[in-house]
Amino acid sequence: MLQFKIIPVTPFQQNCSLIWCDQTNEAALIDPGGDLHLIEAAVAHVGVTVKQILLTHGHLDHVGGTAALAEKYQWPIIGPHREDAFWIDQLPMQAQMMNFPPVGNFTPTRWLEAGEQVRVGKETLDVLFCPGHTPGHVVFFHPGQQLAWVGDVLFAGSIGRTDFPRGDYNTLVNAIRTQLWPLGDSVRFVPGHGPMSSFGEERKHNPFVADHRFG
Numbered sequence: 001m002l003q004f005k006i007i008p009v010t011p012f013q014q015n016c017s018l019i020w021c022d023q024t025n026e027a028a029l030i031d032p033g034g035d036l037h038l039i040e041a042a043v044a045h046v047g048v049t050v051k052q053i054l055l056t057h058g059h060l061d062h063v064g065g066t067a068a069l070a071e072k073y074q075w076p077i078i079g080p081h082r083e084d085a086f087w088i089d090q091l092p093m094q095a096q097m098m099n100f101p102p103v104g105n106f107t108p109t110r111w112l113e114a115g116e117q118v119r120v121g122k123e124t125l126d127v128l129f130c131p132g133h134t135p136g137h138v139v140f141f142h143p144g145q146q147l148a149w150v151g152d153v154l155f156a157g158s159i160g161r162t163d164f165p166r167g168d169y170n171t172l173v174n175a176i177r178t179q180l181w182p183l184g185d186s187v188r189f190v191p192g193h194g195p196m197s198s199f200g201e202e203r204k205h206n207p208f209v210a211d212h213r214f215g
Contacts (some may be wrong), residue, residue: 002123002142006190007042009035010100012061013041017149017190019119020048028078028120030054030140030149031062032069039065054118055123056151057137060094060103060162062192067091067104078118081129084136086166096199112138117184126199128179129176132172133160141183146188148199154180156197159208176209 004019010033018039020027027048032039043050053070055063057080070077087094088106095103112118114129118140128139133152135179140149152160154176162169180187185200203211 002145005046007038009033009038009059013193014061015190015192018046019120021123024121025049026121027053028052031056032065033061033212034064036065036068042047050075053077054140056091057134058084060091060098060100064100064103067106070106078110079108079112080138081136082111084134087134130133130175130179132162132168132175135166146187148187150189150191152192154202155191156195157206173209
């Protein structure tokens with residue numbers, strides 16, 4: 001079974017997630033945005049062996065700790081989609097503009113495409129391509145447990161911002177409705193910020209993407 005622990009990091013309280021296969025104890029970190037002492041403490045407390053870093057998109061609060069962790073532990077960096085390379089290339093500038101400590105650049109070990117899969121121990125995550133917040137945003141979905149890690153695509157009661165460079169509101173809404181909703185109302189999701197919710201709850205009540213808004 002896939003287990004997970006949410007670790008809020010950075011002044012933006014970004015939901016970094018430690019996920020692991022309870023049969024093998026092999027783990028991955030999703031979106032290690034910063035506060036590495038908190039992330040390392042969580043890994044030690046759970047007692048798992050991290051094998052890789054998974055990234056949903058290239059914004060600083062989601063990837064700011066990636067270069068340091070990858071260099072220290074030699075973990076491969078998986079994702080996001082190649083269209084987010086321009087965000088990753090601008091990480092030092094992002095850090096300066098947002099008053100973050102300096103961060104290092106990195107190049108993902110593997111860019112992700114729609115329809116690919118990522119393995120964590122004996123567990124498999126499906127990769128969905130959900131642009132709009134950023135042009136290369138991906139979502140990780142575990143079908144067996146009906147769990148998704150959606151980054152900044154969707155939140156409880158809201159959706160990701162689209163006023164950043166190469167963001168697009170219509171593209172984001174379309175990605176949510178065509179890529180996420182077909183997975184089923186029972187799917188619970190970990191957003192990039194804030195509490196978990198379910199797709200069914202958001203289809204009923206989210207003011208941006210509820211079904212009633214679209215007839």
